[in-house]
Amino acid sequence: MDVTPRRLIALVREGFRRDVLSSQTIWLCASCYSCAAHCPRQIPITDLMYSLKREAMRDHLYPGRFPIPVLAREFYRMIQNRGRNSEFWLVLRMVLRSNPLSLFGMARNGWDLWRTGRLSLKVERVENREEIRAMFAGAAR
């Protein structure tokens, strides 16, 4: 974590836009909502982190080759096209687009999943993708 969450909020308040949006911190938020659940002032910190992630994505300020935003982007594309997530193909795409060499290190994990029948190569799809498209088109209007 390159900036602590408190410091991050202070930077937002003082307008250090670029420092905030290019930090790894916002991407390391795993959306566990622990802070939001504990905050005595009910500040929705998770939602705040999401909005910073979106802004970093929109302005291409996220740290380059950092796997978390790459995963988010690849996930977004996959769901946009097929409506469902196929875990294996998603992870493969993320690794190839961030750190291809780490594939070797993942071989053992892949084998464990394969031998226990937990690695599905099937490409999952929604049948009525037209409905999803119509819904997103309705939102764009």
Place this chain on the structure above:
Amino acid sequence: MTAYGYFPGCSLRGTGVAYEESLLTLFRLLDLPLQELRDWNCCGATSYMAIDENAAFLLSARNLALAVRTNSKDLVVPCSGCYLALRKTQEYVARHCELGKRVNDSLTAASLPVLNHNQVRVRHPLDVLFTEVGPERIKTKVVRHWKAGPVACYYGCQIVRPFSEVDRDHNPMRMDQLLEAAGIPTVTYPLKTKCCGGSLTGTTHSVGVRLNYLLLKEAARRGAQAMVTVCPLCQYNLDAYQREMGRKTSERLDMPVFFFTQLLGWALGGDRESLGFKRSISGGARIKQWFPKRPAQEKSHVAE
């Protein structure tokens, strides 16, 4: 009795397949019928919200609208990520008029029914089992006697946070109570709602693995012989990297990590094969001993 709507989510068709197997078995044993939501889509998980807020809400809204269309009063959602996404969408659509109108306009554009507040009740199986079956009835239905040691119940983050009706967010106990009722002792486990890191094990690997190491280590320190989870991602994270943790710390970790539906299903007499025990990566030795394959061995394990 009308069937519960059932939203499996993507993980239960992949890494979390044992969760679906054991959930279906357990619900069958308890005569709780499940009807899968037809043509459901991905809930958007946590990543979608990081790209497009509107679209993230719409993905969940379509699933809720499909449930409205099929008149499902309750929608059972086993994955914590899906549960939170659907509940959050319901809450935000109801709370923020402008968002609600946008979402409903988009649903109408796709000829889907609009959402009225809480028309569909989104429910985690832990909530259904606790409130509609309850520890007392579980007690009467137990047919197998647990002889192994205590387990640590790990609730993870998203089912006990702001939008949840599953359990309280500080020291949730419902899973402990159900397992105790089934004769399975549990340990006090203060890290029960500390986050497993979600997809961090796949992205910033060392960060994610470290979080899970702490969770496993604390469970072992408390005397637990296994961990029990309610979420496919928690189960995967805790289960899949124990060998790697052992290499890095030169400690031997071999802790089985179960879904709560597997243990309840076993105690209530479910068939070993249909509970997905063979899908565990860690703790193989204990699993073999506790849930033996051959019926002859199994007899010694069953209560008279």
